[in-house]
Amino acid sequence: MNKKQQVAVIIGILISVIFLWIAFYDLRPADVVDNIQQANIMWLLVGATIYFLAVTIIALRWQFLLRAIEYVPLSKLTPLVAIGYMGNNVYPFRSGEALRIFLLKRNHNIPIVKATTTVIVERVFDGLVMLTFIVVPLSLVDIASEEINTVAQFAAPIFLSALLIFFILTAKPNVLHNLIKFFSRPLPERIATIIEKIAEEIIHGLEALRSPSQLAGAIISSYTTWAIEAGVYWIVSFAFDLDITYWVALMVVGTVNLAGLIPASPGQVGVFEFFASTVLVAAGIEETLAASYALTVHIVIWLPVTLVGFYFLVKQGLGWQAITQARSLGGETQDPTS
Numbered sequence: 001m002n003k004k005q006q007v008a009v010i011i012g013i014l015i016s017v018i019f020l021w022i023a024f025y026d027l028r029p030a031d032v033v034d035n036i037q038q039a040n041i042m043w044l045l046v047g048a049t050i051y052f053l054a055v056t057i058i059a060l061r062w063q064f065l066l067r068a069i070e071y072v073p074l075s076k077l078t079p080l081v082a083i084g085y086m087g088n089n090v091y092p093f094r095s096g097e098a099l100r101i102f103l104l105k106r107n108h109n110i111p112i113v114k115a116t117t118t119v120i121v122e123r124v125f126d127g128l129v130m131l132t133f134i135v136v137p138l139s140l141v142d143i144a145s146e147e148i149n150t151v152a153q154f155a156a157p158i159f160l161s162a163l164l165i166f167f168i169l170t171a172k173p174n175v176l177h178n179l180i181k182f183f184s185r186p187l188p189e190r191i192a193t194i195i196e197k198i199a200e201e202i203i204h205g206l207e208a209l210r211s212p213s214q215l216a217g218a219i220i221s222s223y224t225t226w227a228i229e230a231g232v233y234w235i236v237s238f239a240f241d242l243d244i245t246y247w248v249a250l251m252v253v254g255t256v257n258l259a260g261l262i263p264a265s266p267g268q269v270g271v272f273e274f275f276a277s278t279v280l281v282a283a284g285i286e287e288t289l290a291a292s293y294a295l296t297v298h299i300v301i302w303l304p305v306t307l308v309g310f311y312f313l314v315k316q317g318l319g320w321q322a323i324t325q326a327r328s329l330g331g332e333t334q335d336p337t338s
Contacts, residue, residue, distance in 0.1 A: 009092050012265045019270035023277055027288050035240065035292035043239035044296065047232040048304045054232065055081055055305060057225035061125070064217035065118040068207030072108050079312035080104060086309025089267045089302055096309075103316060113198055117205025121166060125222040126257065127159030133226065133254030137247040145282035147275065148255050155258040169202070170209040176202070229253055229301070236297040244283055252279045272298045 024032070059078040066072055080100040087096025101115045134152045137143075169176050180199045184192035208214040227250075234249035256268070256275045264271040276294035281287055313322060 005093070008263070009265075012092060012263050015263060016265040016268075016270035019264065019274040021270075023270065023274040023291055023294070027291055031288045032292045032295070035289055036296055039239040039292075039296060041239070043235055044300055047235040047239075047297075048300050050228065050235065051232045051301055051305065052308070054225045054228040055085065057221050057228060058122075061218050061221035061225065062118065062122065064214045064221060065121055065208045066110065066115075067214055068211060069114050069118075069204065070108060070110055072104070072110075076107065079315070080107075082305055082309040083313050083316070084309070085305045086307075086313065089306045089309075092266050099313075099322065107316075111201055113201035114205040117202050118208070120162075121206065121209070121218075122222075124159055124162045124166065125218060126226070127155060128163060129222050129226045130254040130258045131156055131159065132223075133230065133250040134258070137251040137254075141245065141247045141251070141283070143248070143251065143279070143282045145278060147278045148251070148282065151255055151258045151275070155261060158261070166206060166209060170206045173203045226253060232301065233297055236300055237293060239296070240289060240293050242280070242285055242289070242293060244280065244285065248279065248283045251283075252276050255279050267298075267302055269298075 056074070056078050059074055059081040062077055062081065063072060063074055066077075080103050083103065084096040084100035087099045088094050089096070097119050101112060101119060104110050104115045105112055131152060134148060138148075176199050177196075180196055184195050187195070208218060230246065230250045230253045233252055234244070234246050237244050237249065252275075255278070256272050259271050259275045260268050262268075262271050273291065273294040276297065277287070277290040280290035280293065285293075310320075313319070
């Protein structure tokens with residue numbers, strides 16, 4: 001890690017500590033621990049098991065986005081998605097994404113730029129689903145929270161603008177071609193050629209958006225996977241006997257994931273707990289119980305997939321060092337002319 005990255009990691013950890021302090025500073029730790037100890041472990045195990053269905057559907061979405069490039073069996077993509085989750089959960093800079101892109105290149109020879117483009121499209125779809133999960137429940141449930149509104153208002157322009165850009169590039173690929181040619185004219189010929197090749201790879205990576213069936217598959221699987229994850233949040237609420245509806249669970253999912261734009265530590269420690277408990281308190285749940293639930297559901301969606309992801313990483317012939325070097329692993333194969 002260079003000095004700038006080290007500073008970014010330190011800032012992320014500080015942000016997480018601040019949010020953890022805000023979420024728990026006026027609560028008695030003994031009460032939080034007591035609530036967690038009294039939780040029904042059966043519901044926690046059910047939620048953790050169902051979560052892997054959401055992971056499989058996310059892999060299916062990636063398959064839809066990759067089909068225009070190359071068909072990759074779901075059985076091959078699901079382990080890579082789990083590895084990506086694991087990497088994001090334990091190492092900064094979303095290195096899990098770089099690691100699964102590298103493995104896709106290594107295992108299936110799909111170019112780095114094309115694979116990266118599909119992953120970026122995934123993130124945009126995720127953002128739009130999260131916005132839906134906030135806006136729709138707000139129209140059905142009587143919840144008022146300045147924090148929820150702030151998250152939605154901040155994230156909406158980012159994801160809507162990105163989606164618009166993707167569809168413009170998909171419908172009018174010559175727009176990107178012409179822009180690249182204009183700005184690369186003063187550059188040396190070799191560099192200009194590489195930049196133009198990257199632009200071609202990006203456009204090819206967006207190819208799935210031109211196919212109605214693949215686009216529909218990606219959209220439907222996006223909503224399905226996150227709806228299942230919201231179901232996990234709802235199931236975990238049963239372990240604490242929380243009186244919340246599925247709509248509230250959707251809002252928790254939408255808010256905590258959009259809050260992921262905040263540059264915190266890996267796994268969004270602190271940020272997750274603060275925003276999850278904020279939504280629940282706004283829904284009428286007592287503050288200590290809300291914080292206990294937030295901490296527990298975070299563990300349920302963090303720990304099992306992290307362990308399984310590391311298991312799949314080892315099966316790929318890699319170890320812990322591969323996570324810490326994820327970005328350099330990707331960089332070794334980033335020649336767009338290959």
